[in-house]
Amino acid sequence: xxxxxxxxxxxxxxxxxxxxxxxxxxxxxxxxxxxxxxxxxxxxxxxxxxxxxxxxxxxxxxxxxxxxxxxxxxxxxxxxxxxxxxxxxxxx
Amino acid sequence: xxxxxxxxxxxxxxxxxxxxxxxxxxxxxxxxxxxxxxxxxxxxxxxxxxxxxxxxxxxxxxxxxxxxxxxxxxxxxxxxxxxxxxxxxxxxxxxxxxxxxxxxxxxxxxxxxxxxxxxxxxxxxxxxxxxxxxxxxxxxxxxxxxxxxxxxxxxxxxxxxxxxxxxxxxxxxxxxxxxxxxxxxxxxxxxxxxxxxxxxxxxxxxxxxxxxxxxxxxxxxxxxxxxxxxxxxxxxxxxxxxxxxxxxxxxxxxxxxxxxxxxxxxxxxxxxxxxxxxxxxxxxxxxxxxxxxxxxxxxxxxxxxxxxxxxxxxxxxxxxxxxxxxxxxxxxxxxxxxxxxxxxxxxxxxxxxxxxxxxxxxxxxxxxxxxxxxxxxxxxxxxxxxxxxxxxxxxxxxxxxxxxxxxxxxxxxxxxx
Numbered sequence: 001x002x003x004x005x006x007x008x009x010x011x012x013x014x015x016x017x018x019x020x021x022x023x024x025x026x027x028x029x030x031x032x033x034x035x036x037x038x039x040x041x042x043x044x045x046x047x048x049x050x051x052x053x054x055x056x057x058x059x060x061x062x063x064x065x066x067x068x069x070x071x072x073x074x075x076x077x078x079x080x081x082x083x084x085x086x087x088x089x090x091x092x
Numbered sequence: 093x094x095x096x097x098x099x100x101x102x103x104x105x106x107x108x109x110x111x112x113x114x115x116x117x118x119x120x121x122x123x124x125x126x127x128x129x130x131x132x133x134x135x136x137x138x139x140x141x142x143x144x145x146x147x148x149x150x151x152x153x154x155x156x157x158x159x160x161x162x163x164x165x166x167x168x169x170x171x172x173x174x175x176x177x178x179x180x181x182x183x184x185x186x187x188x189x190x191x192x193x194x195x196x197x198x199x200x201x202x203x204x205x206x207x208x209x210x211x212x213x214x215x216x217x218x219x220x221x222x223x224x225x226x227x228x229x230x231x232x233x234x235x236x237x238x239x240x241x242x243x244x245x246x247x248x249x250x251x252x253x254x255x256x257x258x259x260x261x262x263x264x265x266x267x268x269x270x271x272x273x274x275x276x277x278x279x280x281x282x283x284x285x286x287x288x289x290x291x292x293x294x295x296x297x298x299x300x301x302x303x304x305x306x307x308x309x310x311x312x313x314x315x316x317x318x319x320x321x322x323x324x325x326x327x328x329x330x331x332x333x334x335x336x337x338x339x340x341x342x343x344x345x346x347x348x349x350x351x352x353x354x355x356x357x358x359x360x361x362x363x364x365x366x367x368x369x370x371x372x373x374x375x376x377x378x379x380x381x382x383x384x385x386x387x388x389x390x391x392x393x394x395x396x397x398x399x400x401x402x403x404x405x406x407x408x409x410x411x412x413x414x415x416x417x418x419x420x421x422x423x424x425x426x427x428x429x430x431x432x433x434x435x436x437x438x439x440x441x442x443x444x445x446x447x448x449x450x451x452x453x454x455x456x457x458x459x460x461x462x463x464x465x466x467x468x469x470x471x472x473x474x475x476x477x478x479x480x481x482x483x484x485x486x487x488x489x490x491x492x493x494x495x496x497x498x499x500x501x502x503x504x505x506x507x508x509x
Contacts, residue, residue, distance in 0.1 A: 003400065042435070043504055044341045047332035049332075049346075056392075
């Protein structure tokens with residue numbers, strides 16, 4: 001993993017300033033969704049090898065939630081976007 | 093060839109040139125009754141117990157690299173059974189009992205050393221939690237002891253007892269815990285399984301799982317197609333990758349965990365010491381003299397067998413905070429292993445939605461110490477098609493049914509387990 005992460009708001013910052021939540025590909029279902037859908041959201045993970053999108057928070061910086069697009073084999077970071085920007089793009 | 097003092101003398105007299113290889117290097121047959129994917133300690137133990145305890149013949153273990161090249165060679169070699177929850181405690185206690193008899197069982201020196209584990213206590217609430225866990229262990233027939241600060245000081249005088257944030261108030265001790273030589277476990281099981289006719293096939297990577305009418309018929313490998321009646325996966329670290337070949341949906345994320353070994357030192361640390369700070373730091377001294385110590389997860393999804401400097405720094409800082417005398421010790425090597433982190437921190441030994449496909453994985457941090465019981469219970473499952481009594485709660489569908497085994501009480505967050 002790169003020791004430096006480029007926050008879209010704060011610029012290049014050390015990795016220690018960020019905390020990692022996990023897989024950004026799962027989408028929270030509606031409260032009325034079935035138990036099966038909730039189970040899949042809470043527990044089941046694709047866990048791919050290679051390119052991966054993950055939710056990180058710049059906890060010791062701007063405190064924004066980010067989507068870090070990176071490779072979990074080579075540890076190369078492709079890009080980092082604000083999670084709200086990603087959500088808007090998905091919504092469109 | 094049986095190893096004994098006599099065989100050592102006899103071989104020495106002929107210049108140690110006539111030792112037979114500890115296992116064969118067979119070519120794969122066209123078909124096996126049982127194929128085990130993964131030639132780590134768990135896969136080899138499974139093959140051994142299948143052949144010995146459950147009289148299964150015609151078994152193959154397929155390993156993509158050399159045996160023991162995955163997590164069996166990338167851990168801190170600690171064995172212990174300080175688990176509290178029903179479902180975990182009896183399982184890990186069986187494992188510790190099997191460790192105790194392992195060397196006789198395998199006729200192999202695995203350097204099982206029950207040097208005791210000292211889990212340090214830094215707050216009153218932690219002492220309460222440890223007392224509760226210890227009582228649960230005693231009720232399950234294991235051993236546990238609570239020491240006060242002065243008793244710990246007599247045992248381990250070199251610790252920093254007056255750290256401002258994490259003073260040492262006492263310790264939880266399991267005397268039967270300890271360390272084992274990890275490679276010898278792999279080699280011992282491999283030799284014992286091989287002598288019972290198990291084919292151990294190295295450099296044989298499974299690339300696809302062939303299915304017909306809802307059943308597995310065999311595996312495509314780098315050495316061609318190999319047929320089987322039953323397929324067993326023991327590929328922790330890559331369980332999702334292999335499971336996907338059979339269409340399994342798994343509650344697993346892969347994470348990297350680092351460990352380190354220092355330059356060789358004279359005897360300094362006689363036990364396994366665990367810093368009870370929430371961040372993981374655990375240390376023991378190998379028989380060669382190197383201090384072996386480990387860390388917490390780096391925290392992000394990873395399939396790379398190497399970690400980040402941030403985790404290295406925090407581990408070293410923890411170590412020096414606990415044992416100030418380590419500040420000038422040089423780290424010699426560092427490595428990362430890929431952990432199958434499940435959503436509750438407990439493993440899976442179970443059947444799968446595919447009838448003749450069996451799963452062993454999700455070992456999180458706990459894989460090495462679980463090796464003998466994992467192999468024994470997985471062999472039981474494969475041979476009898478029903479779980480061993482001590483592993484019956486380690487089910488794949490426990491998440492869906494709402495019965496997670498969340499030993500740490502952390503919720504479904506794999507990087508916190």
